[in-house]
Amino acid sequence: MADEKRFESEEIQKGLEDFVDRQLNLDFSLTESMQTEQKMKRPSKADFDIIGYTEDAYEDLKFDLPTERTKTDSYDKIQTHRTRTDSLGKKPIDRRTEDSYGKKSADRTRTDSYDQKSTERTRRESSTRSRRETERENEIKQSKKQAKNKMAGNKGKNSKKQNKKKKKNGAAKAFLVFLAVFFILIFGGIYMTVNHVYQKMTYNEVESMTKESYKDNGVVNVLLIGNDSRLGGDDGRSDAMILVSISDKTKTITMTSFLRDMYVEIPGHDGNRLNAAYAYGGPELLMETIEYNFDIPVHRYALVNFEAFANLVDAVGGIDLEVTNEEVQLVNGYLMEYNQLLGRNLDYDWLDASASGVIHLNGPQALAYTRNRYIGTDFGRTERQRKVLAEVFKKLPGAMMTNSGGVIDGLFPNLTTNLKQNECYKIALGGYKIVGYDMVQQCVPLEGTYSNATIRSMAVLQVDFEANKRFLKETLYGE
Secondary structure, three states, rough: HHHHHHHHHHOOOOOOOHHHHHHHHHHHHHHHHHHHHHHHHHHHHHHHHHHHOOOHHHHHHHHHOOOHHHHHHHHHHHHHHHHHEEEEEEEEOHHHHHHHHHHHHHHHHHHHHHHHHHHHHHHHHHHHHHHHHHHHHHHHHHHHHHHHHHHHHHHHHHHHHHHHHHHHHHHHHHHHHHHHHHHHHHHHHHHHHHHHHHHHHHEOOOOHHHHOOOEEOOEEEEEEEOOOOOOOOOOOOOEEEEEEEOOOOOOOEEEEEOOOEEEEEOOOOOOEEEHHHHHHHHHHHHHHHHHHHOOOOOOEEEEEEEEHHHHHHHHHOEEEEEEEEHHHHHHHHHHHHHHHOOOOOOOOOOOOOOOOOOEEEEEHHHHHHHHOOOOOOHHHHHHHHHHHHHHHHHHHHHHHHHHHHHHHHHHHEEEEOOHHHHHHHHHHOOHHHHOOOOEEEEEEOOOOOEEEEEEEOOOEEOOOOHHHHHEEEEHHHHO
C-alpha cells in the first residue's frame, strides 16, 4: 500500500512539474509579445499633449509601460513559480490538488479506518455471533448429553435393576436347580438305599394291621421288640419292648419302655404279664395288647434278635457308657453264655474285672450290659436298654455316612417288620428333620402309678392305667 501511494504521489508531482514548465513558457511568450506590441504602440509626447497629459504624467507613464522592470517582475514571478515547483519535489504545488489528494488520502484513510473498524466490528460481531452460536451449540450438546446421560442413567438403573433381577433370578434358578439336583440325588440315593435295605429285611404282613396307617395324628409309633432267640428267628420271649415314637407335634423321638411284668388284659386270653402276649400271638397280639390297655395306636413293629443288636453296636463303632464295677462283673457273666452260644472262648471280650467308670463297649459287651436284670430289677434293665439305644441312635447318622455297609449288613438281615416299603421311603425322607429332634427316654408304668402284687401265684405290677394313658397322651401327642 505504501509503494502504491508513493508511486501515485510521484506521478502527481511529475504532472505538476510539466504543467508549471508549460505555464512558464507561455508566460515568457506572452511577455515578449506584449513588449513588442508596447514598443509598437508606445504613445508620443504629442499624443499626451492632445489628450491633456502633462509631461509629468508622461514620465510617470513611462514607468507604467512594459520595461526591463517588467521583465524583472516576470523573472521574479518565474523564480517564484520555480521555487514552488522545487518545493513540489516533496509536496504538490496545486493546493487544490494537494487538498484533493489529502482529501482522497483522508477519505482513503477514513475509508480504510472505517473499513478496518467495520471489519473489526464485523469480526467482533462475527466472533460474538460465533461465540453465541458455539455457546448455544454447547448448551444444546450439553442438554442432549444430559438427556442422553439421564436416559443412559435410567437405562443403567433399569439395566442394573434388570441385571440384579436377572442375577437374582439366575441365582434363584441356579439354587432351585441345585436343590432339584440335590434332592434328586438324595431321593435317588434314599430310594436305592431303602430298596437295598428293604431287600435285606424280612417283611411279615400282619393282616389286621395292613389297612391301618403307620402314622396317627402326626406321630409314627413303631414297637421295637427284642427277643432272646439264639437261633436268629422270632421264637423265644420278648426280652425288650420299646415303643419308638417320632412326633412331628412335639419334635421329639421318644423311647418308651413297657415293663414286661405289668399285669394286663390280653385280648382273647386271660390277664397275664405283658410279655406273655408275645408268647401267645407274636408281634400282632403284643401290639393289640398295648393298644387295648394304654389307648395308643401301635400298628407297626420291628423285631431284632441278639445278633442284630450286637451287630448294630459294632457297626456304629461301639459306645461309651458309665459302668459300675458290679455291672462289669455281670457283663462278663452274660458274655460267657453268649460266647458259648457262638462257639468262642468263654472269656472272649471280657472286661477288666477291676474296671469301672466310663468304659467303651463293643457289640457283645453292650448286649450283655442290657440283659442284666439283677441290678435294679426290670426298671433298671429297661433303663440300660434305652441308654444303649440312645447312644446308638446318636452315632447312627455318622455311621451311615462312613460305614453304611456295616450298619446295613449287620442289622437288617436280622430284622423282621411289617413296615411297607413306601412307608420306609417316607420315614427316610423325613430323616433330615428327625436328626434335629430331641431324644426322650421314659418308662411305663410311670413312677407312683403302680404297685407290686401277686396274682395267680405270679409276682406282677398292678398299674393305674388311666394315669399312664394321660401320661402317654401328653408326652407323645402333646395333649
